[in-house]
Structures are given as structure tokens and as C-alpha cells.
Amino acid sequence: MSIEQYLVFVAITGVFLLSPGPSVLLSINNGAKYGVKLSAVGVLGNVVAFQVLIILSALGLGAVLTASSEFFNILKILGAIYLIYLGVKIWFAPISNLLNGKSTNDEDTTPFTLFKQAFFVTSSNPKALVYVSALLPQFINTQQPLLPQVITLALTSAVVQFTIFMSYAALASRAKELLKKPENRKFFNRFSGVTFVGFGVALGLSENKI
Numbered sequence: 001m002s003i004e005q006y007l008v009f010v011a012i013t014g015v016f017l018l019s020p021g022p023s024v025l026l027s028i029n030n031g032a033k034y035g036v037k038l039s040a041v042g043v044l045g046n047v048v049a050f051q052v053l054i055i056l057s058a059l060g061l062g063a064v065l066t067a068s069s070e071f072f073n074i075l076k077i078l079g080a081i082y083l084i085y086l087g088v089k090i091w092f093a094p095i096s097n098l099l100n101g102k103s104t105n106d107e108d109t110t111p112f113t114l115f116k117q118a119f120f121v122t123s124s125n126p127k128a129l130v131y132v133s134a135l136l137p138q139f140i141n142t143q144q145p146l147l148p149q150v151i152t153l154a155l156t157s158a159v160v161q162f163t164i165f166m167s168y169a170a171l172a173s174r175a176k177e178l179l180k181k182p183e184n185r186k187f188f189n190r191f192s193g194v195t196f197v198g199f200g201v202a203l204g205l206s207e208n209k210i
Contacts, residue, residue, distance in 0.1 A: 001139055001140075001141055001144075001149060001152075005139055006139075006152075006156075008139075009135075009139045009153060009156065010156060010160060012135065013135075013156070013157050013160050013161075014160050014164065016131060017160060017161050017164045017165070018164055021125075021199070022083055022121050022125065022196065022199045023046050023118065023121050023122050023125070023165070024165065024168055025192065025195055025196065025199070026042060026046075026086075026117065026118055026121055027039060027042060027043055027046070027118075027165040027166075027168045027169045027172075028168050028169065028171075028172040029090065029172070029192050030042045030114060030118075030169060030172075031168065031169030031170060031171070031172030031173040031176075032172040032173060032175050032176055032188065033176070034114070035173050035176060036166070036169060036170050036173050038111065038114060039114070039166075039169035039172075039173070040166060040169070041111040041114045041115050041118075042114040042115060042117065042118040042169075043118065043161075043162055043165040043166050043169060044115060044118075044162075045114065045115035045116065045117065045118030045119035045122070046118045046119070046121070046122045046161060046165055047158050047161050047162050047165075048115075048119060049118070049119045049120075049121075049122035049123035050122055050128065050132075050157060050158070050161055051154055051157075051158060052123060053122075053123065053128055053129050053132045054132055054136060054150070054153070054154045054157065055150075055154070056129070056132075056133075057129075057132045057133045057136045057137075058136065058146070058150040058154075072126055075124065075126045075129070076126045076203060076204065076206065077204060078124055079124035079125050079126060079200075079203055080200045080201070080203040080204035081200070081204075082120055082121070082124055082200070083121070083196050083197070083199045083200030083203060084196070084197050084200035084201070085200075086117065086121070086196050086200075087192070087193045087194065087195070087196030087197035087198075087199075087200060088193065088197065089193075090189055090192045090193040090196060091189060091190060091192075091193030091194070091197075092193075093189050125203070126203075127203075136150075136153065139153060140153075
């Protein structure tokens with residue numbers, strides 16, 4: 001892989017990860033509610049899930065799985081259900097003041113919970129699996145050892161994703177002061193909840209192939 005190809009991979013991956021989607025919205029939601037430190041745990045969940053998809057693609061499993069209409073539909077429905085569940089949960093989240101980046105809802109502020117939510121949002125999105133399966137082979141030179149190339153692309157995507165999602169979370173955390181007002185917190189929860197449900201419905205109704 002030449003340096004030109006590598007830079008193209010970085011650019012394409014960056015544009016894909018910058019685009020609005022459930023994972024981006026979750027990073028923004030976590031940043032606004034819990035601050036940079038806790039939202040970083042969620043971002044790590046996104047990154048780990050994306051790396052799993054890259055490994056599946058490198059093993060050839062991604063192409064096989066996405067070629068199966070039955071599997072794709074199952075993955076799509078599960079992803080849609082989880083996004084809708086997350087949206088409903090955020091909609092009905094307790095309306096309380098935020099103090100020092102923490103909510104009175106202890107479950108929501110558990111690092112493992114944030115990591116788990118982010119991991120499931122990314123890994124259950126079939127569009128991410130299809131994207132990785134279609135993109136990765138384009139930058140693999142079959143005349144060279146596979147492992148070093150996959151490691152390079154995986155680490156690069158991890159750095160790009162972490163940087164972009166943390167930037168979203170950091171910008172959102174600046175608005176944390178606004179969420180100390182119950183009415184603003186209520187509006188934010190309603191908006192985030194509806195948006196997650198919207199993503200879930202759109203995913204469930206989307207075509208099988210992307």
C-alpha cells in the first residue's frame with residue numbers, strides 16, 4: 001500500500017466517521033451529560049466494536065455474512081430494536097440537575113454501561129459492517145503480507161475514530177452547564193430519544209443491501 005493509498009483510506013474513513021449517525025449521537029449525548037472523561041469510555045466502546053468489524057472483514061467473514069440476506073435482516077432488526085430501546089430509555093431518563101458531570105442515575109454513569117451501549121450501537125449497525133467489508137479489501141495488496149497491512153489500517157481507523165468521536169464529546173461537554181436546568185435537560189432527553197428512535201426506525205425499514 002502506497003502513501004497515497006494510505007492517505008485516501010484516512011480521508012474516506014474520516015468522512016464516514018464524521019457523518020451523523022447513532023454512534024456520533026451517542027458520543028454527543030454522553031459528552032453533554034457526563035463530561036469528557038466518562039464519555040471517553042463510551043468512545044472506546046465504539047472503537048473496539050469497529051475494530052471487531054475490521055477483523056471480521058480481514059478474515060473474509062464480513063463479506064460472507066453481509067452476502068447472506070437472512071443474516072443481514074437479523075442483524076438489521078436487532079440493531080433497530082436496540083436503537084429504539086436506547087431512545088425510549090433516554091426519553092424517560094430522570095430529569096435532574098447535573099453536578100460535576102454526574103447524573104443522579106447511577107446506572108447511566110457506570111463506565112461499563114457506557115462502554116456496553118457504545119459497543120452495541122456500533123457493532124449492531126449492519127451499515128458499518130457492509131462499509132468495512134467493502135472498503136478494506138480496496139486497500140489490501142495481495143502481493144504483500146496481510147497481517148501488517150490489516151494492523152496498520154485497523155490502528156489508523158482506531159486513532160481517527162477516537163479523535164473524531166472525542167471531539168464531538170468534548171464540544172458537547174461545553175454545553176453541560178446548560179443541562180443543569182431541568183427544562184433544558186428535559187428537552188435534550190426528548191430530542192436525543194426521538195433521534196435514536198428515528199435512527200432505529202430508519203434502519204429497520206432500510207433496504208437489505210447498502
